Amino acid sequence: MDDRPDRFVHETGRHRVALLETQGITKKFGGLTAVDHVSLKLADAELRCIIGPNGCGKTTLFNLITGHYKPSGGRILFQGRDITGQAVHRISRMGIGRKFQVPGVFDELTVYENIRVPFFSGQRQPMLMFGRMDAAAHDEIMANLAGIDLASKAGEPASNLSHGQRQWLEIGMVLASRPRLMLLDEPTAGMTVAETRKTARLIRRISAQTGISILVIEHDIGFIREIGGHITVMYKGAIFREGSYRQIQEDPAVREIYLGRRR
Amino acid sequence: MSNAAARTLRAHPLALQLVILAGFALFPLAGDDYLVVELTQYLVYGIFAMGLSLVWGYAGILCFGHAVFFGLGAYVMALVSKGMVPGIGGALASGWAAMALAVAVVALFAVLLGYFLFYGRLSGPYLGIVTLAISVIAERVAIKWYYIGGYNGLTGIPPLSLGGREIIDIVPMYYLIASFAVGVYLLCRRIVASPFGTIVAAVRDNEDRAEFFGYNTAYYKIVIFAVGAAVAGLAGALFAVVTEFVSPTMIGFGMSTEVLIWVALGGKEVLLASFLGALLVRAMESFLSDVLTYYWFLILGLFFVACVMFFPRGVFGRLLAARPMATGAKAGGAGET
Known part of the structure; x- marks a missing residue:
């Protein structure tokens, strides 16, 4: 894994390692071009938001990165390696974790088991049928649950959780799989203002403490302001603008297509 | 059983399991030989039911075959131990070797079948239809293939021997089968409680999500399918020994449906509940068919409908669930309609 030279790219004025890079990635559904030559570079430990109106191709871009869709053109590099068109579980194993728009928690499993599933993914231990949990693994899972404020719910089925708690649980699940890159698809959809703020703080804390690169699709402007960092605006499948929150907010063209229409 | 007693037992699953174990251990002392013969067969069916519980209840694979x-x-056991398979004789044709071979052949067959079913991404009704077709084909083959006895099946399967002594008497046979049942139960319970078991449950609940966490879901389904099949194969081999007889009805669609009913009635998500479901239905059949002759099927049907409506987790499922179940959501969901 570490036999390749690191790739340095020029990014917002600093030299950083590009963890993820899409090169002219394109996806067509029949006559519709959902993602149109998107070239995106995400540095190591970077926290970035992607915004854009509905149907602008944000989720399709995620589906291309995770291998759910095969691109019609272009390449995707992860840690310098070409992962274009690889199987979903292979890409996931390389260290790309994803939180879905609709909470993808396992309803029939307990909150604890929900963390346990991704915890054993990757190369942690061979999946022997008679394997057992060691104490260290248990402590790590409980620490994960404490981080998302769900330790007291460990024994309850995930179906008992509130909407916000389910979103946090899924963030905890993605985190438990020890990704290098987290893709979060609208993590605050349907949340109250207080829950949204808490989620933003949670994501910022994860970014600062773990150094995991995080790519967030969001609609909520309050959330994006709270997150800070670099913002990519997508429009009609292509990258429209990139910049800081202030630059994006003050850009009249962005206001026109996106912010302006939001009250 | 009173509600308070049921609650106490539910809070102490180990105590409950020991009570059940003691019941089976003491049964031959109390019952007459006829009942012991019956119960020995039921135990074999119970093992069979646990195999399906793994596949259907834990992995969510509705298998109609x-x-x-x-x-x-059962057929491999019969053919090998009767020395009817060319090239397999001598020590390999002994009862225990035949049983090991039976389990291995079944597991291998299930891996092959599972490979096509699960890498072919068959699920839900399609999987049901394919497995149903396979069971019908298997029964036809067994009926038409005269070498393996055709319609009449095979008789005169030699008994197993333990420590140089053949196990023919019913009470030793009962304890032998009961030990197998306990062994299979402990093995299966260990599997479902392992991290592997959690992954299998996750695949059942939301396969796409499990795949996104990097799990090759088809692999997990094939493995649990093969384990469930091997358990059924072991039950078949034991059945051949207990009854000294195998026939095409054992391999067909009718039997496949029966085991589905036992497991559904008992509680498919809980191994022990599935096991007891088999015993309950077989005991009911034995009792009711004496009293009601062929109307008993009607009673079984009504009982089945009642269970689906009032005990969606099976008659024993709630009582024997090893961990707190989704009481809030499940009960709420049922109450809404």
Whole structure:
């Protein structure tokens, strides 16, 4: 894994390692071009938001990165390696974790088991049928649950959780799989203002403490302001603008297509 | 059983399991030989039911042909131990070797079948239809293939021997089968409680999500399918020994449906509940068919409908669930309609 030279790219004025890079990635559904030559570079430990109106191709871009869709053109590099068109579980194993728009928690499993599933993914231990949990693994899972404020719910089925708690649980699940890159698809959809703020703080804390690169699709402007960092605006499948929150907010063209229409 | 007693037992699953174990251990002392013979067979069916519980209850694979594995195990056991397989004789044709071979053949067959089913991404009704077709084909083959006895099946399967002594008497046979039942139960419970078991449950609940966490879901389904099949194959081999007889009905669609009913009635998500479901239905059949002759099927049907409506987790499922179940959501969901 570490036999390749690191790739340095020029990014917002600093030299950083590009963890993820899409090169002219394109996806067509029949006559519709959902993602149109998107070239995106995400540095190591970077926290970035992607915004854009509905149907602008944000989720399709995620589906291309995770291998759910095969691109019609272009390449995707992860840690310098070409992962274009690889199987979903292979890409996931390389260290790309994803939180879905609709909470993808396992309803029939307990909150604890929900963390346990991704915890054993990757190369942690061979999946022997008679394997057992060691104490260290248990402590790590409980620490994960404490981080998302769900330790007291460990024994309850995930179906008992509130909407916000389910979103946090899924963030905890993605985190438990020890990704290098987290893709979060609208993590605050349907949340109250207080829950949204808490989620933003949670994501910022994860970014600062773990150094995991995080790519967030969001609609909520309050959330994006709270997150800070670099913002990519997508429009009609292509990258429209990139910049800081202030630059994006003050850009009249962005206001026109996106912010302006939001009250 | 009073509600308070039920609650106490539910809070102490180990105590409950020991009570059940003691019941089976003491049964031959109390019952007459006829009942012991009956119960020995039921125990074999119970093992068979645990195999389906793994596949259906834990992995969510609705298999309409689980008797194929049961019947295949029985036929391999019969053919090998009777020395009817060319090239396999001598020590390899002894009862225990034949049983090991039966389990291995069934597991291998299930891996092959599972490979096509699960890498072919068959699920839900399509999987049901394919497995149903396989069970019908298996029964036809067994009926038409005269070498393996055709319609009449095979008789005169030699008994197992333990420590140089053949196990023919019913009470030793009962304890032998009961030990197998306990062994299979402990093995299966260990599997479902392992991290592997959690992954299998996750695949059942949301396969796409499990795949996004990097799990090759088809692999997990094939493995649990093969384990469930091997358990059914072992039950088939034991059945051949207990009854000294195998026939095409054991491998077919009818038997496959019966085991589905036992497991559904008992509680498919809980191994022990599935096991007891088999015993309950077989005991009911034995009792009711004496009293009601062929109307008993009507009673079984009504009982089945009642269970689906009032005990969606099976008659024993709630009582024997090892961990707190989704009481809030499940009960709420049922109450809404």
